[in-house]
Amino acid sequence: MNSVQQKxxxxxxxxxxxxxxxxFAVVLLIGFVGFVIIQGFGHMTMSMLSFSPTGLGNMFFNTxxxxxxxxxxxxxxxxxxxxxxxxxxxxxRVTKWVRMAVETLASLPxxxxxxxxxxxxxxxxxxxxxxxxxxxxxxILTLPLVTSVTEDALRNLPDSYRQGSLGLGASHWQTxxxxxxxACFPRIMTGLIMAAGRGFGEAAALMFxxxxxxxxxxxxxxxxxxxxxxxxxxxxxxxxxxxxxxRTEALQPDAFQAAGASSAILMVLVxxxxxxxxxxxxxIDKKMGGNR
Amino acid sequence: xxxxTTTLSGYGAAAAKKEQEKTAVxxxxxxxxxxxxxxxxxxxxxxxxxxxxxxxxxxxxxQKNQITALIxxxxxxxxxxIKTLNRMNxxxxxxxxxxxxxxEGKDIFKEVDSLALRYRVGMVFQQPTPFPKSVxxxxxxxxxxxxISNKKELEEIVEQSLRQAACWDEMKDRLHQSALxxxxxxxxxxxxxxxxxxxxxxxxxxEPTSALDPISTQKIEDxxxxxxEKYTIVIVTHSMQQARRISDKTAFxxxxxxxxxxxxxxxxxxxxxxxxxxxxxxxxx
Amino acid sequence: xxxxxxxxxxxxxxxxxxxxxxxxxxxxxALVPFLIGGFLLIKxxxxxxxxxxxxxEFLFSGQWxxxxxxxxxxxxxxxxxxxxxxxxxxxxLLITLxxxxxxxxxxxxxxxxxxxxxxxxxxxxxxxxxxxVYGWIGMTVLIPFLRLFFPMPFGFxxxxxxxxxxxxxxxxxxxxxxxxxxAVPKQWREASYGLGATRWETIAHVVLPAAKGGIFTGIIxxxxxxxxxxxxxxxxxxxxxxxxxxxxLPASTLTTAISADMGGAMEGGEYSAALWTxxxxxxxxxxxxxFLIHQLNSATNLKGKA
Numbered sequence: 001m002n003s004v005q006q007k008x009x010x011x012x013x014x015x016x017x018x019x020x021x022x023x024f025a026v027v028l029l030i031g032f033v034g035f036v037i038i039q040g041f042g043h044m045t046m047s048m049l050s051f052s053p054t055g056l057g058n059m060f061f062n063t064x065x066x067x068x069x070x071x072x073x074x075x076x077x078x079x080x081x082x083x084x085x086x087x088x089x090x091x092x093r094v095t096k097w098v099r100m101a102v103e104t105l106a107s108l109p110x111x112x113x114x115x116x117x118x119x120x121x122x123x124x125x126x127x128x129x130x131x132x133x134x135x136x137x138x139x140i141l142t143l144p145l146v147t148s149v150t151e152d153a154l155r156n157l158p159d160s161y162r163q164g165s166l167g168l169g170a171s172h173w174q175t176x177x178x179x180x181x182x183a184c185f186p187r188i189m190t191g192l193i194m195a196a197g198r199g200f201g202e203a204a205a206l207m208f209x210x211x212x213x214x215x216x217x218x219x220x221x222x223x224x225x226x227x228x229x230x231x232x233x234x235x236x237x238x239x240x241x242x243x244x245x246x247r248t249e250a251l252q253p254d255a256f257q258a259a260g261a262s263s264a265i266l267m268v269l270v271x272x273x274x275x276x277x278x279x280x281x282x283x284i285d286k287k288m289g290g291n292r
Numbered sequence: 293x294x295x296x297t298t299t300l301s302g303y304g305a306a307a308a309k310k311e312q313e314k315t316a317v318x319x320x321x322x323x324x325x326x327x328x329x330x331x332x333x334x335x336x337x338x339x340x341x342x343x344x345x346x347x348x349x350x351x352x353x354x355q356k357n358q359i360t361a362l363i364x365x366x367x368x369x370x371x372x373x374i375k376t377l378n379r380m381n382x383x384x385x386x387x388x389x390x391x392x393x394x395x396e397g398k399d400i401f402k403e404v405d406s407l408a409l410r411y412r413v414g415m416v417f418q419q420p421t422p423f424p425k426s427v428x429x430x431x432x433x434x435x436x437x438x439x440i441s442n443k444k445e446l447e448e449i450v451e452q453s454l455r456q457a458a459c460w461d462e463m464k465d466r467l468h469q470s471a472l473x474x475x476x477x478x479x480x481x482x483x484x485x486x487x488x489x490x491x492x493x494x495x496x497x498x499e500p501t502s503a504l505d506p507i508s509t510q511k512i513e514d515x516x517x518x519x520x521e522k523y524t525i526v527i528v529t530h531s532m533q534q535a536r537r538i539s540d541k542t543a544f545x546x547x548x549x550x551x552x553x554x555x556x557x558x559x560x561x562x563x564x565x566x567x568x569x570x571x572x573x574x575x576x577x
Numbered sequence: 578x579x580x581x582x583x584x585x586x587x588x589x590x591x592x593x594x595x596x597x598x599x600x601x602x603x604x605x606x607a608l609v610p611f612l613i614g615g616f617l618l619i620k621x622x623x624x625x626x627x628x629x630x631x632x633x634e635f636l637f638s639g640q641w642x643x644x645x646x647x648x649x650x651x652x653x654x655x656x657x658x659x660x661x662x663x664x665x666x667x668x669x670l671l672i673t674l675x676x677x678x679x680x681x682x683x684x685x686x687x688x689x690x691x692x693x694x695x696x697x698x699x700x701x702x703x704x705x706x707x708x709x710v711y712g713w714i715g716m717t718v719l720i721p722f723l724r725l726f727f728p729m730p731f732g733f734x735x736x737x738x739x740x741x742x743x744x745x746x747x748x749x750x751x752x753x754x755x756x757x758x759x760a761v762p763k764q765w766r767e768a769s770y771g772l773g774a775t776r777w778e779t780i781a782h783v784v785l786p787a788a789k790g791g792i793f794t795g796i797i798x799x800x801x802x803x804x805x806x807x808x809x810x811x812x813x814x815x816x817x818x819x820x821x822x823x824x825x826l827p828a829s830t831l832t833t834a835i836s837a838d839m840g841g842a843m844e845g846g847e848y849s850a851a852l853w854t855x856x857x858x859x860x861x862x863x864x865x866x867x868f869l870i871h872q873l874n875s876a877t878n879l880k881g882k883a
Contacts, residue, residue, distance in 0.1 A: 011775035018687055021679025025747065026696060029703055032744070035718070036710060077602050084603025088596060100867065101607035107798065107863045108613070109805025111832050115839065115856050116613045119620065123844070140609060147606060164421030164483065167380060168434045168490050169410030171588040173595040178433070183424045194705075201707020204807040207836060243709040244808050247716060256717070263710045274705050278698055408585045439584035 033267060040264020043257035051218060056262055058214045061229060062131065062236035063269075066210060067199035069135035069232060071192055074142045079188065081143075082150025087176055106144035111204040113140050118208035129211025132232040137205040142195035149191025153184035186284050193277040197270045203240035211235035212245050239266050329356040330394075331494055331524040332377060337391035339372060339381070346372050348548045350391070354541075359516060359525045361539035361556065363532065365571065368545040370528045374496050377526065378413035379406045396493075411438060414487035418499040420479035422471035422486075427463050430471045430482060434490030449489050457485035458515055477508025484515065495519065497527040501534065513538050532572055536560055544568045614860055621857035623850035624653055635854060641818055649847040655831070655855055657820055661735075662830040664821040665810065666803045668739030670796065673747045678792070680747075681754035686780055697755065703748040712812030715741040720813060729825035733815030736824040741809050746799035753798060757791020758784055794870050801866040805859060807832035831855045 051057030081098075089095045117137030122129065157180055165175040181188075214237045217227040226234045237245065239262045246259040332354040339347035347369045354360050362370040372381065379400060381387045393400045400409055411434075423430055431450045440446060450467070454460040459481045466473075471482055480500060487495055497516070501509040516525055516538055529535050535542050536556060543553040544565070552559060552568045563569040624630050628649035634640075638654025680700070684693050719740060720732035727736070761784050769779040785792075815827025816837055835852050842849035 007775050007778070011777040014777040014780075015687060018679045018683045021676050022683035022688075022696070025676050025680045025751075026699065028744075029699065029747075032714065033702075033706075036714060077606060080599045080602035081606035084599045088599050089603060098603060098607040100871065101610050103867045103870075104610045104864050105606075107801045107805075107867055108610070109807065109832060109859050109863060111805065111807040111835055112617070112856050112859050112863075113613070115835070115853070116616055118839075119616050140613075143606060143609070160417065160419055160421035161423055163380075163417055164423060164486075165433070166383060167378070167410060167415035167417065167421075168437060168486065169407045170433075170437045171407060171592040173592045174437055174588060177595075178436070179423050179425075197705045201705070201709065203707070203709045204832075204836060208839065240707050240709045243713050244812075247713070247812055259713055260717075263713050266707050266710060270705050270707060271702060274702050405585050405589075407588055408581060411581060411585075437584070437588070439580060439587065 033271065036260075036267045037264050040260045040262075040267070044261045044264070045254075045257070048254075048258060048261050053215075056239065056242070056258065056265065058216060058229075059237055059239045059242045059262070060265065062210075062214060063200055063238040063240070063266075065230075065232075066131050066135045066138065066206075066236065066238055067196050069132065070138035070142060070199050071196055073136060073139035074146045074195065075192065077139075078143045078146030079150050081147045083154065083176060083181075085147070085151040086154035087172070087180075102144045102147050105140065106148075108141075109204075110141055110202060111207075113137055114205035114208050116140070117205060121209060127233070129209065129213075129235040130233045131210055131236040134206045134210025134236070134238075135232070137209045138199045138202050141202060141205060142199055145195045145198070146188075146191055149194075150184070150188055153187035153191075154180055156187075157183055186280060190277045190280045190284070193273050193280070197273040197277070200238075200266060200269050200273070201240050203238070203244050206238060206241050207244070210238065210241070212237050212241055330354060331356045331396060332526075333394040333397075335392040335394070337373075337376065337389065337393060339369075339376060339387065339389050341384070342386040346548050347376070350550045352543060352550060352553050354524065354526060356524050357520055357522070358540040359520050359527060359538050360541045360543065361535035362526065362528045362543050362545060363530075363535050363571070364545035366530075369548040370543075370545045371498055373545065374498055374526055374528050375415075377494075377496055378410050378415055380410075380415065382406055411490055412492050413494040413496060414490055414492035416480070416483050416487055416495060416497045416500045419503055420476060420483050422474070422479050422482055424470065424472055426468045427471050427474075427482060428467040431486050431489045433486060438490065453485040453489035456488050456519070457481050458511070458518075459485060475508075477504050477511060480504060480508065480512060481515065484512070484519075488519075492523065494524045494526065497525065499528050499530060502530055509534075532560075532574075544571065546571075610864075614857075614864070617853060617857040617860050620850065620853035622854075624847070624854040628653070628847045628850060635851075639820060643846075643848040643851045645843050645846050645848040647843070647845050647847070651847055653847070653851040653854070655834075655851065655858075657818055658829055658831045658834045658855060659858075661814075661821050661828040662804055662832070664828070665735060665738045665742055665814070665830055666800055668735065668824075669742035669746060669803050670800060672739060672743035673750060673799070674796070676743075677747055677750040677754055677795075680751050681758055681792075682780060682784075684751075684755045685758040686776065686784065697752070700748050700751055704752075708745065708806055708809040709812075711741055711745055712809035715809065715813040727825055731815055731827060733813055733827045734823075734825050735814065735821045735828050738810045738814040738828075738830070739824075741813050742803045742806060745806060745809065746803050749802055750792075750795040750799040753795025754788065754792045757788035757795070760791065761787040790873055793873055797866050797870050797873075801863050804862060805832065807836045811836050831859055 048056050051061070085095055085098060089098065114137055117133055117140070121127075121133035121136055127133070161179050161183060162175060165179045166172075170178070213235050215227055216229045216234070218229060220228045221230070222228055223231050225231065228234070243259050243262050243266075246255045246262070330353045332352075334350055334352050334354075337347055337350040338345060350373060362374060364370050375381050376389065377393065377395075377400075381389070389401065395404060395409065395413065398404050423433065425433075428450055431453050432446045435446055435449050440449070451460060454463055459478065462478065463482070471479065474482060480503075484495070484500075501512050504512065513534065516527065519525060527539065539556045541553065542556045542559045544551050544559070544567075546567055552563060552565045554564070559568065560572060563572060624635060625632065630653050635653055635655055636659065637656050638652065639656040640652040640654040641657055642651045643649075643653050644651035680696075684696055688696065715737060720737055723729060723734070723737055724732040729736075765783050765787065766779055769783045774782070810830055811833040814830065814833055816829050816833055817827035818829055819826070821828035835855055839849065839852050842852060
């Protein structure tokens with residue numbers, strides 16, 4: 001009888017510990033996000049939000065622009081790579097090898113990718129820091145995600161889509177292009193949104209590629225000019241990199257507040273993209289579930 | 293023969309007329325040699341998945357404008373056989389075929405392009421296979437694949453195909469809604485309409501009603517009987533009654549072999565092979 | 578040629594072109610890691626070939642004094658950084674592992690499905706939070722806080738780095754562990770309860786052993802992330818070029834050294850070569866981690882997602 005009571009006590013203690021651990025972790029995490037957002041917006045001033053050399057507006061724009069370029073780059077290579085893995089590659093040695101490469105790429109430290117980008121896109125092309133090089137570096141980081149999302153999406157489609165289309169005399173590519181890709185478009189979109197979330201926060205890969213300065217003129221729309229906001233071959237500091245720069249280089253009197261505000265803006269950006277991706281995939285699951 | 297030429301000409305490009313006539317002449321010669329018109333002429337067909345032989349020395353002639361039913365217990369090769377007729381087996385790794393299948397006189401493995409063959413030999417599957425597109429886009433898929441993009445032409449084809457498949461009245465008001473919202477029976481008839489829209493001369497049906505309720509099954513069977521006026525139909529079925537109700541000829545498969553192939557009435561009343569009798573009387577299967 | 582023949586020809590032509598393009602993209606993407614590795618090798622090998630240092634010196638010596646010239650002649654012992662990386666990662670793991678496992682157990686074994694559906698996305702959300710934000714909060718909140726409670730001169734310390742990394746890898750390990758535990762068949766649990774085992778006994782003797790493979794995969798992925806993290810660590814570790822002798826003193830890691838010094842080092846000099854070699858080391862390590870996960874997965878046959 002005694003041993004049963006002991007067992008029960010042990011069980012209760014362990015259960016309590018697990019609950020406490022989980023509660024601690026969750027509270028800590030929620031508090032973290034809340035703190036960053038609240039203190040950031042608390043310190044925010046109107047001048048910070050301006051699109052002037054002292055405001056965060058330019059960096060905000062650079063962040064969005066760089067991530068957009070990165071997404072385009074990783075979509076036009078990552079989606080085909082995912083199609084290759086799911087549809088064209090012979091299952092076996094080749095796919096195993098490619099998949100291992102994808103995983104390695106996904107686990108590479110971003111600073112290593114940044115160094116590679118520096119070497120390949122800056123040193124070897126002989127150019128100065130530029131947004132385009134930065135976006136290519138970020139696209140290397142998001143490439144594995146886009147690839148595996150595409151592959152999974154294609155694999156999860158019901159086989160009847162493939163059968164139906166091939167049975168009508170469509171070629172493999174017609175089947176992919178006209179039926180399979182449209183059917184997994186929402187899933188790929190979700191993956192891209194997730195990738196964007198990762199891109200927003202990237203800093204280490206941009207230190208040696210996109211540069212830490214921004215000098216743009218919002219009245220200059222000549223795309224070849226280095227001060228045109230839309231010229232991708234100009235240096236451009238992103239919000240994440242700005243936080244890093246502000247930690248030591250007290251360029252501005254309000255560096256502390258500016259970094260806090262940048263963190264808050266980044267956090268809102270990342271959280272809202274991540275929620276959007278989650279909502280989208282939840283809707284897809286619901287829709288798919290309803291049809292089966 | 294006239295029937296054959298019109299279907300062959302497909303969407304009738306005037307420039308292609310001469311070419312058509314040439315082939316028609318050749319078809320004609322073959323038809324002359326054989327007084328009955330056969331859509332498929334299978335000679336000594338063997339099929340292997342890697343090392344295992346799934347079909348053994350199948351020879352049969354499938355007659356035009358008839359319904360030919362393929363029956364037999366699961367795993368007997370009837371589904372494999374029907375998939376060979378429009379070369380859907382090409383997609384399965386390790387599958388290879390020896391022997392000959394003539395489709396309208398041409399060897400489907402040597403003389404006919406696999407895509408063009410599937411334009412002419414449509415297929416309806418066990419599970420309805422609608423695409424996640426609108427009803428209209430589903431039906432228009434085949435013609436689009438074949439290079440038709442004129443909206444008017446597509447609309448005509450869609451309406452005609454849906455009418456032929458007896459579902460125009462149900463679907464004319466939901467042409468632009470998702471096909472995935474239809475019921476199982478509607479989806480299957482939509483798939484038949486989609487097959488018809490590709491203007492085939494043969495429709496292969498691989499247990500088309502096994503996932504459907506009795507009323508939907510009835511509708512599909514009626515449809516098949518109607519369609520055989522214009523098309524050759526080959527149907528794989530699990531149900532002896534279905535084979536009996538709709539088919540003209542029945543083929544009985546067992547363990548990859550074609551044991552008996554005869555007129556349906558003859559087969560069901562007076563089977564020549566004892567195994568056939570055992571199967572159709574329900575003693576195994 | 579009639580319309581159908583044209584369509585078929587076109588379909589075949591497009592098929593060929595598409596297959597070619599897709600294959601090029603697929604193989605090309607698989608070559609990217611090799612390309613990166615190759616570039617790092619070319620740059621990093623200089624330390625050994627051009628400047629004549631030994632691998633032993635690089636890995637184990639603490640003498641870090643490379644000359645910033647193309648002549649070389651300095652010393653390139655990266656032991657300080659390597660040990661710094663190892664110590665911070667180990668510390669982070671030590672802090673986060675109990676919490677991760679507890680949270681994963683809570684989510685899969687104790688919480689109701691509804692609670693779980695709420696917690697899991699919340700935790701996954703944290704994998705996406707930018708590392709500089711972690712670093713920034715570490716700098717402005719954690720460090721003053723630590724200074725208040727521990728006898729430390731600067732606040733910037735190995736401990737601070739370990740805590741920041743622990744928070745960063747927590748979501749990775751937790752979600753992987755929870756997925757692995759979730760994959761344990763329900764019948765096994767029921768069988769255990771049926772034999773009169775308590776919940777804790779079931780967890781300890783059935784669930785955890787069965788989910789071992791997935792948990793290890795999570796740990797390795799977490800370690801890989803911790804090892805590769807640069808800026809968040811750089812913001813709190815204090816970047817002193819010393820061996821990590823005390824939790825409360827500053828130190829340096831591989832990544833912080835690269836991020837701090839690469840910008841200033843002369844291209845082609847011994848200093849920059851040594852930094853490239855460190856980057857090469859990071860690359861090799863992350864490749865090894867993936868290799869390890871594959872070995873583990875094929876051994877336990879518990880498939881985890883990377």
